Amino acid sequence: MEETSRQQSDLWQINQVRITLSQTRVYHNGRQQARILLWLQATEDGKFVRLTPTERQNIQLVDYRNSEGYIPFNENGAPNSYRGWSAQRNYLGYSFYPDLASGKGGDEETIELDQDAGESFEFYVSAEDGAQVSRFLSISFSIRGDNGSVWRTTGIVSYADNSDDYFSHLDVRENIEITAVPPVFYSADNFHLDRRSIIAIQPTSAALFDDMVTVSIVAAGGRIIGIRSMECVPAGMIHWINDMPDTSNPCFTGYVRPGEASVQWNPAVPKGSQPLPSLPAPERTKGVIVLCGRIDIPRADHTDPPRGPLSIVSIDEYGTLHARQLLFVRGQRDELKIQ
Known part of the structure; x- marks a missing residue:
């Protein structure tokens, strides 16, 4: 059951986060996607709560190597992009790039996380030709609560009173990176x-x-x-x-x-x-x-x-x-x- 707005609550916070990549590579053809799973646990007054519809809508993908690098949502891929990268909430249906490290492709991989202790959200990113310049996208998330606080998976939290804090257990930047590779053209x-x-x-x-x-x-x-x-x-x-x-x-x-x-x-x-x-x-x-x-x-x-x-x-x-x-x-x- 989704929560309603909690604009006046100072007791809402993100306790745990986890980011899982299904694919680490994507063709920069503007259509293929890489799938990303964000799992988080939010609490209010010590009790687990689900995000409100507004909070869900206010989840943003960010390039953690660039604090201003917000990746725009564009359900149809290019042209609205950040350095050639776009984000989507929906799967466009194209086959995923095989993960060469694990030998698995995104079509076969199923990710299961404990939904009783938290909730998960599926996102996708696609790359167009412009992404071949930057090549790498370092994924982090920004979650804005209805109470005005912003919780980032870099560990940095900004509160409504303009104060900041840092929590190391929310800093999950290690190895969360997707590479744009040239598409294969057939003769x-x-x-x-x-x-x-x-x-x-x-x-x-x-x-x-x-x-x-x-x-x-x-x-x-x-x-x-x-x-x-x-x-x-x-x-x-x-x-x-x-x-x-x-x-x-x-x-x-x-x-x-x-x-x-x-x-x-x-x-x-x-x-x-x-x-x-x-x-x-x-x-x-x-x-x-x-x-x-x-x-x-x-x-x-x-x-x-x-x-x-x-x-x-x-x-x-x-x-x-x-x-x-x-x-x-x-x-x-x-x-x-x-x-």
């Missing part, structure tokens, strides 16, 4: 296209088809890097194997975002008389290019259709943005490649 060779038919019963004409081509990132050693989001600009393109006027069997594309089933089509692309396909089920960690082969779209009827290449912009599971191009292979009817 065109790391982007793999895997094709299969959407429909179970194949049409009689091999030139008429609806296929799905999954887009995945394969890192060194064969490890699959999940794709969190993917956009194609424009949404699709069309390709005839040659420019002869009587050529009428092109292929065209649409795309599907990871975790979705609806296909995004480019209205400027001619699509013929056959019904357009839909995806049977979402691909949670991959993007999808829908590749359709048709036999009733004469090249002579379309003077300037979108023929590609198109931009394919993806954000991987760690929050790193990749921009590549998708195009048809010249001289082939239905072959795609990424460059």
Whole structure:
């Protein structure tokens, strides 16, 4: 049960604090986060009390190597930042950086602290490009009570009457540090296209088809890097194997975002008389290019259709943005490649 305001109480204080880092590194891509757990015990007149909503809101993250280095809260990461660093109260959903010292990543690690004797609060920090200059962020907390006192995990306490004090047992600055590291960018060779038919019963004409081509990132050693989001600009393109006027069997594309089933089509692309396909089920960690082969779209009827290449912009599971191009292979009817 949350406490109500205690503006007139001089008996409220922080007795114990503990800071636990789930990750010690974060990619400076503005999206990936490191998770930080603050556990504290507050008492009033010697009895354990929980923070009020105002006191919870007034918890701030501070760079303890810079007393003025307050890290601004920005739930969407950059641009509001301190030396390239931003704080969040909510998890944005990107995979955590593996902790190389322990061999554990944040996804696997569970932190348990005694909630009967205190309470814990989860915070996150993210780093953008500007953090590569400072590189290190030394984490401390400032907790402002409703009675006007400010308790810091550097051990320094400021009271409403402008007096200060220092308590060594509240000074927990040792080894509370997060490092910003460069994100990993993948080349065109790391982007793999895997094709299969959407429909179970194949049409009689091999030139008429609806296929799905999954887009995945394969890192060194064969490890699959999940794709969190993917956009194609424009949404699709069309390709005839040659420019002869009587050529009428092109292929065209649409795309599907990871975790979705609806296909995004480019209205400027001619699509013929056959019904357009839909995806049977979402691909949670991959993007999808829908590749359709048709036999009733004469090249002579379309003077300037979108023929590609198109931009394919993806954000991987760690929050790193990749921009590549998708195009048809010249001289082939239905072959795609990424460059």
